[in-house]
Amino acid sequence: MHVIGVGRDVFEINKKIAERNRRTFDESGVLAINFMGAVGSGKTAMIEALHKKLKGCRIAAIAGDIVSDLDANRLKKLGIPVVGVNTGKECHLDAHLVEHALDDFNLKDLDILFIENVGNLICPVDFDLGTQLNVTIVSVSEGDDTVEKHPMIFASSDAAVINKIDIAEAVDADADKMRKDALHINPGLKVFLTSIRKDNGIDDFADWIRNKKDEGKRRKG
Numbered sequence: 001m002h003v004i005g006v007g008r009d010v011f012e013i014n015k016k017i018a019e020r021n022r023r024t025f026d027e028s029g030v031l032a033i034n035f036m037g038a039v040g041s042g043k044t045a046m047i048e049a050l051h052k053k054l055k056g057c058r059i060a061a062i063a064g065d066i067v068s069d070l071d072a073n074r075l076k077k078l079g080i081p082v083v084g085v086n087t088g089k090e091c092h093l094d095a096h097l098v099e100h101a102l103d104d105f106n107l108k109d110l111d112i113l114f115i116e117n118v119g120n121l122i123c124p125v126d127f128d129l130g131t132q133l134n135v136t137i138v139s140v141s142e143g144d145d146t147v148e149k150h151p152m153i154f155a156s157s158d159a160a161v162i163n164k165i166d167i168a169e170a171v172d173a174d175a176d177k178m179r180k181d182a183l184h185i186n187p188g189l190k191v192f193l194t195s196i197r198k199d200n201g202i203d204d205f206a207d208w209i210r211n212k213k214d215e216g217k218r219r220k221g
Ligand SMILES: Nc1nc2c(ncn2[C@@H]2O[C@H](COP(=O)(O)OP(=O)(O)OP(=O)(O)O)[C@@H](O)[C@H]2O)c(=O)[nH]1
Pocket: 037, 038, 039, 040, 041, 042, 043, 044, 045, 046, 071, 118, 119, 120, 163, 164, 165, 166, 167, 194, 195, 196, 197, 198
């Protein structure tokens, strides 16, 4: 009997396209960052905030959503070049969708490409987009057990952002516990505690991104 391994094929094809995307980003000197995270954790708000902080960097965004163009329009309003990608019923972006969206950018004119994935902490884990960095954003309002309940996404991230610390007390959440949980899962993780609302911790996160961009440019020569 011949069994068709559909699942495996999908992952293998995605991996190949992701490698192609990574080469494209490296060759164009673009730092691409995959922002994963729970619904409403602050992914779009973080791109808006970073746009203000990363003055002098030429940034653009891909906004992934299941159906709407609300996030894409928020970013467009700020003058950020953006491509909205609707995934329909799919709960994650994939490398092919990103590759397709790249047609709408002149990558040579960009320094940083933010890719906002579809909001959840599960599906995006299996789909490498070819970005050089993966960042997971959660907020204290999801509960301070959110990190330990979703180890896979933190294990496959370069940085974690614990956002909305301004309301931690109000929602009875321990942001430091979340930080420790993230480091327990992945000791190599860079963790940022932030409040976009109060502009706390965003400068550190922006500096980390800027350093990664400069490292990439130096490597390219
Ligand atoms: N109190 C507080 N609210 C915040 C903070 N950051 C974002 N928000 C609010 O949280 C809500 C969701 O923010 P978004 O940036 O839309 O979240 P998202 O992760 O992009 O959401 P989806 O795209 O729907 O998954 C908005 O009402 C923001 O104003 C923060 O640091 N503190």
